[in-house]
Amino acid sequence: MGSKNKLKRFNENDTFDNVIQPTREEVVNGFQWKGKWNSFFKNDNPIILELGCGKGEYTIALAKKNPNINYIGVDIKGARFWRGAKTAIEDNMNNVAFVRTQIELIDLIFAENEVSEIWITFPDPQIKYKRTKHRLTNHDFLKKYNHILNEEGVVNLKTDSEFMHGYTLGLLHGEGHEVIYANHDVYKNQGAPEEVINTQTFYEQQYLEIGKAITYIKFKIRF
Numbered sequence: 001m002g003s004k005n006k007l008k009r010f011n012e013n014d015t016f017d018n019v020i021q022p023t024r025e026e027v028v029n030g031f032q033w034k035g036k037w038n039s040f041f042k043n044d045n046p047i048i049l050e051l052g053c054g055k056g057e058y059t060i061a062l063a064k065k066n067p068n069i070n071y072i073g074v075d076i077k078g079a080r081f082w083r084g085a086k087t088a089i090e091d092n093m094n095n096v097a098f099v100r101t102q103i104e105l106i107d108l109i110f111a112e113n114e115v116s117e118i119w120i121t122f123p124d125p126q127i128k129y130k131r132t133k134h135r136l137t138n139h140d141f142l143k144k145y146n147h148i149l150n151e152e153g154v155v156n157l158k159t160d161s162e163f164m165h166g167y168t169l170g171l172l173h174g175e176g177h178e179v180i181y182a183n184h185d186v187y188k189n190q191g192a193p194e195e196v197i198n199t200q201t202f203y204e205q206q207y208l209e210i211g212k213a214i215t216y217i218k219f220k221i222r223f
């Protein structure tokens with residue numbers, strides 16, 4: 001994407017009611033919607049997150065299917081989720097928002113128990129050892145997710161990365177979390193939930209074109 005196009009999207013994001021782009025200071029010093037997301041949406045419906053949402057395909061697809069659930073896409077790249085935000089506005093969807101922030105700050109964006117479910121869609125696997133701290137299913141991230149998720153809250157991980165799939169399964173077993181469902185090739189092995197095989201993200205489409213297997217884990221964090 002050219003820099004002009006990016007700038008146009010950044011500027012347009014500023015005008016969207018469904019996009020929130022807090023500064024780091026605003027988040028660290030007490031984020032205005034933390035614990036108050038139901039006032040943002042003006043209802044008491046559950047809240048589901050898509051972390052590293054990119055263009056927000058899951059946020060949009062699930063929000064269309066479940067109008068009585070609120071969906072929030074989180075990504076640091078605003079020019080990407082501009083697509084999802086624009087679609088939500090064009091289609092008059094009131095149950096969608098996008099937040100531009102670091103996922104590392106997620107426990108400052110949402111209060112304890114405020115979230116019902118998390119989707120992590122095609123995260124960067126961060127294979128190098130030195131990048132472990134950026135891997136979205138590492139111990140520290142699980143701690144943060146556990147804090148914001150309610151009692152029944154679950155996490156969904158969809159990835160093309162065998163490494164990420166194996167790493168996450170290993171960590172879940174090692175730390176005693178509950179693996180509810182795992183599938184190492186969702187389009188070949190039967191049994192994957194409908195929402196896993198019915199939506200393909202931007203990155204996923206590219207992985208499918210080169211014949212990569214798409215994997216999925218649904219789990220519950222138990223600390």
Ligand SMILES: C[S@@+](CC[C@H](N)C(=O)[O-])C[C@H]1O[C@@H](n2cnc3c(N)ncnc32)[C@H](O)[C@@H]1O
Pocket residue numbers: 051052053054055056074075076077080101102103104121122123124201202203204
């Ligand atoms: C490989 S892309 C996947 C995007 C989308 N889910 C898809 O499947 O098309 C990973 C996304 O995660 C975002 N991301 C990675 N680490 C992040 C972090 N720590 N905080 C916020 N966003 C992050 C990137 O900006 C990027 O959009």
